[in-house]
Amino acid sequence: MAIKFDKVSDGHYQLDVCGYVCPYPQMYTKKALQKLGSDDELMLIFDNPSSGESITAMCETEGNDIFEREESEGSSTWMIRKG
Amino acid sequence: MATDSAQVMKSPGLLAHKGGYKAIALVALVMILSLGLLDNDMRWIYLLVYLWFGLVYGMLLQYGRFCMASAIRDLFAIKVPRMAVGVMIATALFSITAGLVTVSGYSTFYPHPLGWHIIVGGLIFGFGMIFTGGCASGSLYKTGEGNMGSMLVLLSISFSMALFVDLGSWSNSLAPASWIESALAKDMPESLSVGNGWFDIFTAGYVWNLSGGTMADTIGTGNVWIDVFAGNVLIVAILPTLAILVVLYMSTYRKGYIRRNKLESLSLSDELRGIWGMIITSRNTAIAGLGLGVFAGLQMWATGALREHYEIFNFGELLMKMGYTEGLSIQETVFDPGYWYITTQEAQLGGWVLDKAGIDVMDNIFFGLMNGIPNPLINAPLLMSFGIIVGAAILALSRREFKWKVPNMETAIFALVGGALMGIGARLGMGCNVGAFFAAVTNGDLTGWIFLVGMLGGGLLGVKAFNMWLNRGSVDDEFDIYLADPAKNRLIKNE
Numbered sequence: 001m002a003i004k005f006d007k008v009s010d011g012h013y014q015l016d017v018c019g020y021v022c023p024y025p026q027m028y029t030k031k032a033l034q035k036l037g038s039d040d041e042l043m044l045i046f047d048n049p050s051s052g053e054s055i056t057a058m059c060e061t062e063g064n065d066i067f068e069r070e071e072s073e074g075s076s077t078w079m080i081r082k083g
Numbered sequence: 084m085a086t087d088s089a090q091v092m093k094s095p096g097l098l099a100h101k102g103g104y105k106a107i108a109l110v111a112l113v114m115i116l117s118l119g120l121l122d123n124d125m126r127w128i129y130l131l132v133y134l135w136f137g138l139v140y141g142m143l144l145q146y147g148r149f150c151m152a153s154a155i156r157d158l159f160a161i162k163v164p165r166m167a168v169g170v171m172i173a174t175a176l177f178s179i180t181a182g183l184v185t186v187s188g189y190s191t192f193y194p195h196p197l198g199w200h201i202i203v204g205g206l207i208f209g210f211g212m213i214f215t216g217g218c219a220s221g222s223l224y225k226t227g228e229g230n231m232g233s234m235l236v237l238l239s240i241s242f243s244m245a246l247f248v249d250l251g252s253w254s255n256s257l258a259p260a261s262w263i264e265s266a267l268a269k270d271m272p273e274s275l276s277v278g279n280g281w282f283d284i285f286t287a288g289y290v291w292n293l294s295g296g297t298m299a300d301t302i303g304t305g306n307v308w309i310d311v312f313a314g315n316v317l318i319v320a321i322l323p324t325l326a327i328l329v330v331l332y333m334s335t336y337r338k339g340y341i342r343r344n345k346l347e348s349l350s351l352s353d354e355l356r357g358i359w360g361m362i363i364t365s366r367n368t369a370i371a372g373l374g375l376g377v378f379a380g381l382q383m384w385a386t387g388a389l390r391e392h393y394e395i396f397n398f399g400e401l402l403m404k405m406g407y408t409e410g411l412s413i414q415e416t417v418f419d420p421g422y423w424y425i426t427t428q429e430a431q432l433g434g435w436v437l438d439k440a441g442i443d444v445m446d447n448i449f450f451g452l453m454n455g456i457p458n459p460l461i462n463a464p465l466l467m468s469f470g471i472i473v474g475a476a477i478l479a480l481s482r483r484e485f486k487w488k489v490p491n492m493e494t495a496i497f498a499l500v501g502g503a504l505m506g507i508g509a510r511l512g513m514g515c516n517v518g519a520f521f522a523a524v525t526n527g528d529l530t531g532w533i534f535l536v537g538m539l540g541g542g543l544l545g546v547k548a549f550n551m552w553l554n555r556g557s558v559d560d561e562f563d564i565y566l567a568d569p570a571k572n573r574l575i576k577n578e
Contacts, residue, residue, distance in 0.1 A: 019489075020494070021216045021217075021225065021232055021233070021490075022152065022156070022216040023153075023156050023216055024216075026157065026161055027160055027553060030161050047488065049148065049484045050148035050153060053367070053368075054153065054157045054161065057157075057163040058157075058161050058162075060339065061163065061336065061338070061339040062339070063343075073483055074229075074484060074486025075486065
């Protein structure tokens with residue numbers, strides 16, 4: 001289990017923080033989003049429900065758009081477009 | 084994969100997935116256990132009230148992801164006020180229900196003595212909880228979500244407290260001579276050896292010399308409604324929470340609010356709409372806060388009414404009448420706060436285990452004189468904590484959010500070390516984010532705000548230390564290299 005932050009293609013990145021609990025997911029998401037350019041997309045995979053609420057609020061404040069959310073048994077995959 | 088989270092998360096239908104059946108099974112189990120106990124002796128209702136309120140707290144905590152560690156950490160680390168707003172709403176509402184209970188004469192609350200220990204305790208507790216990822220109540224509900232790391236936090240809190248209050252004679256030299264002198268002058272039973280062990284000396288030689296009180300006592304007009312609602316509710320709880328909400332809005336939410344709405348100059352009504360928007364953003368947490376406020380008040384009332392019914396001051400007396408004498412303190416009492424509390428009962432669990440392992444923990448004030456170490460199965464407040472775990476598990480299962488999560492080595496070490504700091508901080512500060520802060524400020528006791536100041540300071544230091552850890556050389560490099568090096572790119576399946 002490790003934090004995985006990969007570039008998938010130009011403008012497309014993936015951050016996998018499964019297995020990590022507060023505060024890692026939201027802090028790494030913030031770090032990752034800082035590295036992205038405007039309109040770049042981040043696929044975020046995490047399994048700590050409470051981090052989701054913080055990430056939603058963080059994206060709302062900073063103007064990033066969470067445009068897809070898929071929730072499966074215990075884990076979430078979100079697509080975030082940097083504003 | 085384009086699915087709306089609202090559809091998937093909120094309406095899976097309880098029976099449409101395995102988790103739903105497990106949630107129903109847990110509810111059934113609690114009902115059977117409750118009926119079995121009541122069939123054995125109706126007086127177990129006193130213990131079951133704790134368990135049932137624990138279940139409700141657990142569901143509310145999980146629903147609102149209600150956690151003081153998140154509140155402080157998200158605020159400092161990622162400038163998100165969501166949880167802090169929820170906590171403030173819960174505080175304001177609980178103060179009103181607590182006020183009603185106090186006026187009705189059923190309040191079980193005792194104010195905490197005022198002294199430096201509160202802020203120091205808050206500081207250590209706040210620093211520790213940043214590393215564990217959950218406060219005392221947050222770790223309970225996260226355990227209910229299947230988070231084994233949080234379970235480690237609970238174990239660490241329990242044993243660190245039990246060991247801390249039972250420090251041996253080697254620790255005497257750490258206490259000022261005046262404390263030892265004052266402790267020995269207290270004329271306590273020989274068996275407690277109050278001049279021996281740092282925590283005993285601290286309790287008898289320092290804390291007992293302090294005094295405390297509620298704002299209602301300070302005002303003391305003689306009209307209980309005015310004393311309680313002007314003093315406890317308005318001055319100690321509502322005005323400070325409103326002030327904090329305004330500060331949170333100005334320092335975090337306002338910037339995004341102006342940008343989103345393309346506002347140039349803000350009128351007062353724009354500002355008020357903004358504050359309301361901030362509260363609405365924290366909707367789930369605010370709803371949880373509302374529920375916690377109402378139920379925390381109801382619990383005080385229910386326990387107060389049961390005490391009157393059974394003509395007791397403490398559950399220990401009821402246990403005696405029912406024939407259970409093991410683990411009671413020398414005053415024949417057990418820990419029985421009658422309101423929402425987290426840490427002392429966890430210390431009792433640690434103490435009980437140590438006692439079974441052959442370590443005498445009843446020779447100190449904390450267990451021996453005050454709280455006892457009852458069998459965990461009949462420890463009413465501990466069943467409340469257990470109820471929080473089960474309640475959170477029931478809701479997490481039914482919302483398809485339950486997942487067993489095993490911590491890695493880093494998280495496990497942080498859980499143990501942070502949990503130990505939380506335990507020590509909680510005993511110094513006379514409680515955790517619930518007992519020393521939430522239950523205190525809502526009952527007119529200003530020491531709660533002092534604990535919060537300590538917790539904020541500790542939280543700020545904790546976030547700084549945690550950021551240093553995250554940004555330490557290798558990890559940050561790796562974060563960059565992954566981006567810059569196309570050879571490390573990976574393809575995502577189905578895309």
